[in-house]
Amino acid sequence: MEYYMRSIYKTIKHSFLMVSRELHTYTLLSVSIVLSFSFLLGFFVYFDSHIYNKYKEVLSLPSTIIHVSPSALYNQNPVDHIKFQLLSDRLDRMNETNYFSYFVSDEELNHYSDDENKVIVHQYFIPGDAAGSYLYSGGFKQINVIEGSDTLVNPFEVLIDERLFSMLPLQQTGGIPTVVLPVTINGVTVLKEFTVVGIVSGRKESISTSSGVATHYCDVYMSRDLIIDYSCNYSEMGICIVSPYIVQITQLVRSLGLEVITTDYFQRQAVDQIRNQIILKGSIVIIMFTLLGLNLYSSFSNVLKERRYEIGVKRAVGASKKDIITQFFFEGIVVMGANICITLLLVLNLAVIYKLIQRVFYNSQWIININPHSITLFAFCAITLSLSSGFVFAFQSTQVEIIKYIKAE
Amino acid sequence: MNFIVLKDIFKSYGDTSVLRGLNLEIQKNDFTAIVGKSGAGKSTLMNILGLVEYFDAGHYYFGETEILSGRDYSHLRSNQIGFVFQNYNLISSLTCKEYILLPTLYSKCPPCDVYNLAQMLDIEHLLSMPVGVLSGGEKQRIALARALVLKPKVIIADEPTGNLDKDNKNIVIRLLTHANEDGCAVVLITHDYYIASNADKIFELRDGILHEKYL
Ligand SMILES: Nc1ncnc2c1ncn2[C@@H]1O[C@H](COP(=O)(O)OP(=O)(O)OP(=O)(O)O)[C@@H](O)[C@H]1O
Ligand SMILES: [Mg+2]
Numbered sequence: 001m002e003y004y005m006r007s008i009y010k011t012i013k014h015s016f017l018m019v020s021r022e023l024h025t026y027t028l029l030s031v032s033i034v035l036s037f038s039f040l041l042g043f044f045v046y047f048d049s050h051i052y053n054k055y056k057e058v059l060s061l062p063s064t065i066i067h068v069s070p071s072a073l074y075n076q077n078p079v080d081h082i083k084f085q086l087l088s089d090r091l092d093r094m095n096e097t098n099y100f101s102y103f104v105s106d107e108e109l110n111h112y113s114d115d116e117n118k119v120i121v122h123q124y125f126i127p128g129d130a131a132g133s134y135l136y137s138g139g140f141k142q143i144n145v146i147e148g149s150d151t152l153v154n155p156f157e158v159l160i161d162e163r164l165f166s167m168l169p170l171q172q173t174g175g176i177p178t179v180v181l182p183v184t185i186n187g188v189t190v191l192k193e194f195t196v197v198g199i200v201s202g203r204k205e206s207i208s209t210s211s212g213v214a215t216h217y218c219d220v221y222m223s224r225d226l227i228i229d230y231s232c233n234y235s236e237m238g239i240c241i242v243s244p245y246i247v248q249i250t251q252l253v254r255s256l257g258l259e260v261i262t263t264d265y266f267q268r269q270a271v272d273q274i275r276n277q278i279i280l281k282g283s284i285v286i287i288m289f290t291l292l293g294l295n296l297y298s299s300f301s302n303v304l305k306e307r308r309y310e311i312g313v314k315r316a317v318g319a320s321k322k323d324i325i326t327q328f329f330f331e332g333i334v335v336m337g338a339n340i341c342i343t344l345l346l347v348l349n350l351a352v353i354y355k356l357i358q359r360v361f362y363n364s365q366w367i368i369n370i371n372p373h374s375i376t377l378f379a380f381c382a383i384t385l386s387l388s389s390g391f392v393f394a395f396q397s398t399q400v401e402i403i404k405y406i407k408a409e
Numbered sequence: 410m411n412f413i414v415l416k417d418i419f420k421s422y423g424d425t426s427v428l429r430g431l432n433l434e435i436q437k438n439d440f441t442a443i444v445g446k447s448g449a450g451k452s453t454l455m456n457i458l459g460l461v462e463y464f465d466a467g468h469y470y471f472g473e474t475e476i477l478s479g480r481d482y483s484h485l486r487s488n489q490i491g492f493v494f495q496n497y498n499l500i501s502s503l504t505c506k507e508y509i510l511l512p513t514l515y516s517k518c519p520p521c522d523v524y525n526l527a528q529m530l531d532i533e534h535l536l537s538m539p540v541g542v543l544s545g546g547e548k549q550r551i552a553l554a555r556a557l558v559l560k561p562k563v564i565i566a567d568e569p570t571g572n573l574d575k576d577n578k579n580i581v582i583r584l585l586t587h588a589n590e591d592g593c594a595v596v597l598i599t600h601d602y603y604i605a606s607n608a609d610k611i612f613e614l615r616d617g618i619l620h621e622k623y624l
Contacts, residue, residue, distance in 0.1 A: 003517060010514050021502035313498045316461045317555065318487020318515040403462045406498050 011323060015330035018310075025306045026335055029299040033339040034346065036292045040285070040381060041347045044374040047281055049351070052369035055270040058140075058263075065263040066241040067136035068253050083256045084239060090252060097243035102126045102135060103227050103234035105184075118215045119167065121181065125224045125234060128152040131159065131198070133240055140263055141203075143221060148198030155225040158194040161202035164218035168196075181220060184233040194222070278373070289381055296385060300332065300393045311397055312405035325394040332390035340382050411470075412437045412594055413458065413563065418467035420453055427453045428464070429617030435563070440589045441596045442605040444622070445614035451598045452495050452567055454614065458596060459492040459565045460485055472562075487516040491556035495567035495598075497548045501541035505532065508540050509554045518559045526554050529584060531577070545572040553581060563594040570604055582607055 019026065068087065070080040084101060091099050105123035124135065126143070131150035134140045145159065152159065160179060168177055177196040182189050200221065208215050226232045243249055246264050253260040311324055319327075351368045358366035413435040420428040427450035435441055445451050456462035457469070460482045469476040471485060486492070500508055506523065513520045527533035530550045535543060540551060549572050556564060564585065570578045582604060589595045597608065602624070605611050612619040 007514075014514055017507070018502070310500050310502075313500055314511065314515075315483065316459070316486065316492065316494070316498065317512045318483055318490075320483035320487075320515065321481060323483075323515050403456060406461070406494065406496075 007323075008326065011326045012330050015327050015334060018327065019331050019334050022307065025303050029303055030335065030339050030342075032295055032299050033336065034343050036288075036295060037340055037343040037382065038346050038350075040288050040292065041343060041378055042350065043284065043288070044281075044378055045347060045351050045368065045370050046354075047277070048371050048374050049367060049369045051274055051277060052371075053367055055274065056367070058266050058270045061134065061140055061263040061267070062242070063264045063267055064242050064244055064246065065134050065140060066243060066246060066249050066253075067134075067140070067261045068239040068241065069136070069259045069261075070237065071257055071259055080237075080258070083258055084237070087239065087253065087256060087258070091241060091243075091249070094243060094245060094249075097241065097245065097249075099239055099241040099243075100127045100130055100133070101237060101239045102130065102224060104137070104236040104238075105234055116213060118213055119164070120215060120217050121164065122217065122219050123181070124219065124221045125227050125232070126152075126221050127224050130240075131200070131221070133242075134263070135240060136238060136261060140266070144201045145198045146201050148196075150198055152197065152221070152223045155223040155229065156192070156194050157197045157223065159198040159200050159221040160196050161200050161219045163202045163216055164220065165196070165199050167216070167218075179220070181222070183226065183230075185230060187233065281374075285377060285381070289385075292381070292385060293388070296389045297392055300389050301396060304328075304393065304396050307397075308400050308405045311400040312402045315400070315402040316406050321398045324397045324400075328397040329390040329394040332393040333386055336382070336386035336389060340386070410437065411435065412439075412472060414468070414470040415458070416468040416470075418454075418457065418469065419465045420450070420457065420462075421465060427617060428457075430467070431614075431618050433612070433619055435594050435596065437562075437594055438589060438592050439594050439610065440586070440608045441594075442608035442611045443596065443598050443614055443619070444600065444602070444605055444611065445598075449614045450617060451614050455492075455495075455565050455567045455596070455598060459490055461492070483515070487512060488518055488559070489562040491559065491561035491564045493549075493553050493556045493564070493566040493569045495571070497552040499540040499548055499552065501539065504537055504539055505543070505551050506536040508551060509536075509558055511555060512559050516559055520558050521560055523554075523558065526557060530554055530580060546574070546577060549573060550577065550581070553584070557584065557588065560588075560591075561593060563596065564588060566595070566597045568598050568600070570599065570601065578604065 068084075070077065070083075088099070088101075091097055103125040105125070122137075124137075124143075126133075126135075128151050131143045131145045134142050143159070146162070148159075150159075158179065158181070164179070165177070168179060178193050179196055180191050180193050182191055184190075200219065203217055203219065207217070227234055241249060246262055250260050250262065314324060314327075315321075355366050355368055358364050411434045413433070415431060415433040418428050418431040419426070431454065433441075433454075443451055443454070453462070457464050460471070460476065463478045471482075472489070474482075474485065476482065500511070503511070509523055509527075510520065523536070524533060527536055530553065532547060532550050532554065535547060535551070540548070543551065549569060553566070553569055556566070566585070569585075570581050573581060578601075585595050585597065586607060595608075597604070599605050606624055611622045611624065613622050614620075
């Protein structure tokens, strides 16, 4: 037993020696291993990161948010108010359920414009303590206060987003920033000065440029009291609900003839899409695995052709088939292992470079992500291919006829 | 007690029949020399003796073992036979020392002192050199050292002095006689009658069989 262990150890050591000495025979093989595995791993990293970056916002939302809006937008049907009232009454009686209603202003008013810039302000009318909640406007978004106060104490206080804040000429304010905003009261638009009490994070796509004019889209959160107490005009209204009873509320809202949209729905949709893409990924992996296997098989066979003489000599001086098998098995493993390590480093560096390119040239935050599935799948590919190449290599090594090759040299 | 017995050995390559009913008996401490014309089949005989080539017909007993076609006798090659090939069969990517110690990878037998052996063969200054760069005579002595390193029971040497000068020939002969005195059978191929004269028995390989020669 001890002798056996020692001989295995000696053979492994010898395998390392032979790999280092026969490095030139392995160059082509190594290039092909690194390329194929980089392709596979790169595909995983790109694919996973793509999915992650595409769905991260949707999936990071709480799954308990429900948004209700009137069935027809831009059509202020008095019946909708009654329906909203009915819904509120029912929601009041539900446990663990919070809700509030809000309004969105009539039009996207040109707050400011000149030859080069145009500022469009989107006005939301929310309860004074609604900061932190999610609204729906093309997608769910959070009123995320990043500086200042998060409550509107009186109707003439506002929260504005970063972009608008950065455009305020501060010297005019004398310390407390103010902003002049148009409000439409009974059909008459007047400009009023509002005190800025807090800053919220802005929209992602907040600038668009067309024919030399940069359009800045900004959000302003104003007090809902303006609508209720001062009867300002608005164009849309909605109710935001946070509740674990998604199914019941959804049914209730539908039965009232109102539109409902939930974060849960978006998340399920995202999960569905991800699942479809995973199936796609799986089929691509199977194809690549097969190609890689064939490629490795022929590459190892080629290496072996150059080593037949060596095998013949070793057999002639007493190596058994087992010795040769062990040597070449470990050589296969060593070569595969080393190349897979190189692959890991290579792909990691490429991903970081890609991330930097995204940051510098496209100003977007691309997060590198690889999920446990992919890691398992890659490890599976790497291990099975290493072992099977090792075995194939080893098996082919025994096919060498001693005398044929030692005479040939 | 015969250590090696060849009985009626036939071997041919396609239409050329090389060995035709060859007989040979070697005892434990025999020193046998074989001479013969080029192409007579001496190397073929050696390859069969050294268990690296199969024969077509006949019987071959190595110690207690009857050698059969198609079987693997690597344990005999590694533990009992020291083979010096006519074309050296070096592995050029190894250093001399690594090559000389190669058989120890495959055998349980303890190796002899490599430096001692190298000193006797005047190759100790070559030990860390790659095998590929050596001269013919140096290669020959490295190959011999590799064959001797495990103190085999039989040394099969196919023209071990072909590329050597007189001094080195003498060194090799001394080493082989030394091993022979220690109880190792030696089978040697040579064209050189002076070398053959060191042997107990001399055979000439002619027409596929061995003819004993008396000097
Ligand atoms: N694999 C082979 N296929 C065909 N013919 C072979 C093969 N090996 C050897 N021969 C032939 O067998 C004959 C004997 O060869 P062998 O190498 O045994 O000669 P030898 O006596 O050792 O000659 P030398 O003194 O030149 O080394 C030669 O005619 C050779 O051409
Ligand atoms: Mg010959």
